[in-house]
Amino acid sequence: MQTPVIAALPAPSMISSVARLGLASLVLSTASLVLTRFDGSIAFIWANTGLVIAALSLRPPEQWRWLLPAFGVAMFAATVCFGMGLAAAAPLLAATMTEATLPAWLLRRWKGHFFDRVAGVVMFLLVAGVLGPLVGAVIAATAISLLTDASWERTAIRWFTSHGLGTITFTPLIMLLLRGEVGRWFQVPLREKMGPVAMLGLVAVVVAGVFLQDDIPLLFLPMLPMLAATMLYVRIGAAGSIVLLVAIGGTLSVTGHGPIHAIPTPPLSRILFFQFYVGCAALLVLPVSALLKQHRRAIRDLSQSEARFRLLSDRSADVILEVAPDGTILHASPSVTQVAGRPAAYYLGQHGFTLVHPEDQHVLWRAHRQALANPDIAHTAQFRSPRETPEPAWFEAALRGLGGTAGQGLIVVLRDISARKATELALEIAASTDPLTGLVNRRSFLQRLRNQIEHCRVGSSQGSVALVDLDHFKSVNDRFGHAVGDLALQAFARITAATIDRRHCLARIGGEEFAILLVGISPEEAQAACERLRHAVEQLEVELPSAMLEIEGPRVTASIGLVAIDPESDPATILNRADEALYRAKASGRNCVQVAD
Structure with a gap:
């Protein structure tokens, strides 16, 4: 219990x-x-x-x-x-x-x-x-x-x-x-204590001098050494000064000395005035002491933060930049040498655009302005390096404003994302490419067709769409096998790419059916290009594998349906009209070009 x-x-x-x-x-x-x-x-x-x-x-x-x-x-x-x-x-x-x-x-x-x-x-x-x-x-x-x-x-x-x-x-x-701060102060070496002791001694001398005479009202005078003691030694100076003022000034005042005792008022009024005087002195030095303490703590925190930043900057594989509001580089970490090829000192004072490909500078500048306007939010941008390399070097920049207010400069962290970009590009190519022929696939072709329709609608651009079908392709597969059929498709892709202009788009949209987007030429020129392609395919010989050399390779021809792009139409309508023209080409004996009505 x-x-x-x-x-x-x-x-x-x-x-x-x-x-x-x-x-x-x-x-x-x-x-x-x-x-x-x-x-x-x-x-x-x-x-x-x-x-x-x-x-x-x-x-x-x-x-x-x-x-x-x-x-x-x-x-x-x-x-x-x-x-x-x-x-x-x-x-x-x-x-x-x-x-x-x-x-x-x-x-x-x-x-x-x-x-x-x-x-x-x-x-x-x-x-x-x-x-x-x-x-x-x-x-x-x-x-x-x-x-x-x-x-x-x-x-x-x-x-x-x-x-x-x-x-x-x-x-x-x-x-x-x-x-325990006073106790710790007594433990410091004597040399370090001499300053505070001397300063507080000066306060005591000035206070005593002011309150030992009553001829001249010098009550303002102690404020000067009190403020100096506070500014030099912060809380010890402030607290010690106030105590000395009360102890010396109060004792001399109540014993009949000093300018306050000389005031021709009752004793209680003089006591109240002295208390008011000390209160004013405290109101002067205590906020100054707190402000100095706060300022010193901020400087210490800033120094520690800068030391951590420099350590991180010097050891990081990422490039860390401090940039002025106008884009001037104020600090560059050593890793910039590996990225940009020159020592960090070379970039100090230069504009950040020296690290950015000219075509991508507008992207980074937009993020730069956003980071200055919203310093509490991190902003990102991706850009290419201006260095001449076999493969483009890509970087991602993370930008954040300094100081918590707009217009104080930026911290920028650059990370090499070239490998990631290469992977993204490979995936993008794989998603938009036919794996057998290496041509554009149906989805990518439709997107390009939509873009061309829009160009024709808003400008003076012209264009046509041709659908190409290899004649009797099923018999090639049946006679020679699918491996030879694949060789025929690849051979057709090569001869077509060699025949039509590089600005046009060739796509495999299914089986033995191909589509060609002919841009920037008239319908007549498009028809002439299709005739050249038909003739080139007619002369094509498919090379067989070495195991089939004794067999004569298949010969293929192409039927083509051509339609001019109507700016008011949609991709489905245009392809349907081209398909109708292709059907007429098939019905007309194949190996020919038919233009949609």
Whole structure:
């Protein structure tokens, strides 16, 4: 039955940490009450809220159940012993705990790193310097006004300013202490510590000089070394400067020195003015500290990213280019030498088009513009290399804009896809070619016919279609066998390719039937070309295999049906008319050309 109780207890290290934080809370609360509570009312500066916010921000919420009681006991004891006594201890504890836990809860998503970013600093100033003290002031002023004859308004103002000032002043330094950064700073070599010590010493000297005299109002002067310390040493400089300003300036002011003490107003007004002055100083240096921290982190991340990029660029087989918006090459990886034949340094400052075939430059330029306009999306383009090689070298470019905004240049990765392109071309040729004769097949022929019809429709181009059928081809197969029949088809394909102009398209569309797309010539010229082909086929002798040399090879003739392309017709209609003409040629005794009506 004891196991759940034991399991619920914190680890020894957690107990030790809670005890140390509770003791620190007791010391800070006591110091604030003893040293800055001048009129028996509220402390002039309250640093303990900064400790509570820092400790809670650095711990997960599950550990708060151990920390909050420790802080509560410490502040309750300090209030009873050195503050307003037992009667006020409970309501003042409620006020101080509320003003600390509320900002810590609202800042929990930053996980203790709200001083590392400007947005985090702004959030801290709003919730820890304004919202928390405001809520605490309402609770505390209500309790104190009920227990004493103090004014509610005056008490609320004093609570708000003293607790807000203490939180803004001490939270950054306490955060550095709890995160171990101050301890690590003491471990660095003495030579590295001399700079921060000297800078903070200068801040202390300037603050002391300003507040030791009251003849000249030089309150602006400490801002200069405080800002310099922040810019040089970031959080250590900012936190140390604020603490020195509060410690030295506050002590001298309440002991009757300095320009603030010389202001002819009641003491409370002078205290409020000093708190306002310190708040302005904090508003100056804390955002600068966060901005510098953010900037240094960005530079470090950029340096690491560039190192990774250079390593990848130097070791990658792909070509990696950094290109300006106008296309100028700013960086080229060493692998460009294998691709383009020249050292990478040769291409620096040249236009990226030096790596692109002139006929493909418009394709890459389109992708270039798209990548600049949409930098969050990768764009691709394929192009040929301008180098003279036996086979064209193909590359695929992946382009992406830099910086997340348009117009900042590009990163381009080039990959050699020549092997893939060769495979695609082979597959494309296989899909559009008759395997026996090497001629265009029916599907490819129909596509070319559709294109020619469109050309005839929109321009002045002419064209004709001829259907060719080998006469008595079945008897060739029956007498000599299909192997010889195949030889006859191949011989016909060769003689036709040699007879007709290369601009025309010859296709095998089935069995012994062929089609010819005659482009750019008149119907009369097309008929003359068909007659030449018929005559050439008539003279054709099919060479037989060596095993059949004693047999005379078959002789073939061709019947041809010709039709002029009508721009208003479709491929099926044109082929039907050519087929009708072919049928008439067969019926007319074969080995002739017939033109469709």
